[in-house]
Amino acid sequence: MSSARNVTRFWEWGRKIICVGRNYADHAKELKNAIPKEPVLFLKPPSAYVKEGSPILVPQYSSNLHHEVELGVVIGKGGKAIPRTSAMDHVAGYALCLDMTARDIQDECKSKGLPWTLAKAFDTSCPVSEFVPKEKIPDPGNVRIWLKVNDQLRQDGSTSQMIFSIPYLISYISEIITLEEGDLILTGTPKGVSSVQEHDELLAGIEDILCMTFRVDRQ
Numbered sequence: 247m248s249s250a251r252n253v254t255r256f257w258e259w260g261r262k263i264i265c266v267g268r269n270y271a272d273h274a275k276e277l278k279n280a281i282p283k284e285p286v287l288f289l290k291p292p293s294a295y296v297k298e299g300s301p302i303l304v305p306q307y308s309s310n311l312h313h314e315v316e317l318g319v320v321i322g323k324g325g326k327a328i329p330r331t332s333a334m335d336h337v338a339g340y341a342l343c344l345d346m347t348a349r350d351i352q353d354e355c356k357s358k359g360l361p362w363t364l365a366k367a368f369d370t371s372c373p374v375s376e377f378v379p380k381e382k383i384p385d386p387g388n389v390r391i392w393l394k395v396n397d398q399l400r401q402d403g404s405t406s407q408m409i410f411s412i413p414y415l416i417s418y419i420s421e422i423i424t425l426e427e428g429d430l431i432l433t434g435t436p437k438g439v440s441s442v443q444e445h446d447e448l449l450a451g452i453e454d455i456l457c458m459t460f461r462v463d464r465q
């Protein structure tokens with residue numbers, strides 16, 4: 247069954263979205279979080295996916311929705327306890343992703359010691375680009391990712407700033423959660439996260455390899 251499916255449409259597969267938080271020191275600092283010693287992980291459900299042409303919806307319970315532009319890694323070959331040295335063999339390609347975050351709700355969850363599900367896992371909380379084949383990004387540890395809101399540059403970082411590298415993340419995550427073909431790993435956001443409002447236009451890219459646009463709407 248799965249061999250008949252095409253991983254270039256991974257968002258249709260209903261697989262896991264595993265997110266890494268605080269993987270850029272400049273972003274951890276802007277939110278006054280400590281620099282992590284081990285990756286911070288959380289999940290989004292496949293119902294979080296939204297593709298270009300459909301809007302990002304602000305949840306009714308939030309009045310401070312933030313963008314977080316992130317490089318996504320699409321798993322092409324599953325595995326458990328994958329060694330760092332062979333981790334890149336498990337990558338099919340990449341996608342540009344937004345980890346949309348209800349920051350007001352996340353702040354409340356943090357102060358109460360509650361999980362981030364309401365802040366991070368709502369419908370349309372994971373806008374994704376088209377699939378980018380692995381060959382198009384020979385060095386995923388050194389690419390520029392950027393995001394503009396209504397033509398104003400808000401985020402402009404390089405994956406070379408990641409605290410934990412992609413091979414390290416694949417190895418670390420797969421010790422805990424078995425990776426499957428079609429899974430997506432969001433690798434964390436650089437600094438510059440900020441609020442978006444209804445009718446805003448988001449434009450984001452990976453260098454000049456790819457760009458994508460999304461509009462924001464109220465639910």
Ligand SMILES: O=C([O-])CC(=O)C(=O)O
Pocket residue numbers: 265266267268269270273277314345347352433434435
């Ligand atoms: O909500 C946060 O700040 C954690 C996170 O997702 C990130 O660093 O990308």
Ligand SMILES: [Mg+2]
Pocket residue numbers: 265266267314316345434435
């Ligand atoms: Mg994030």
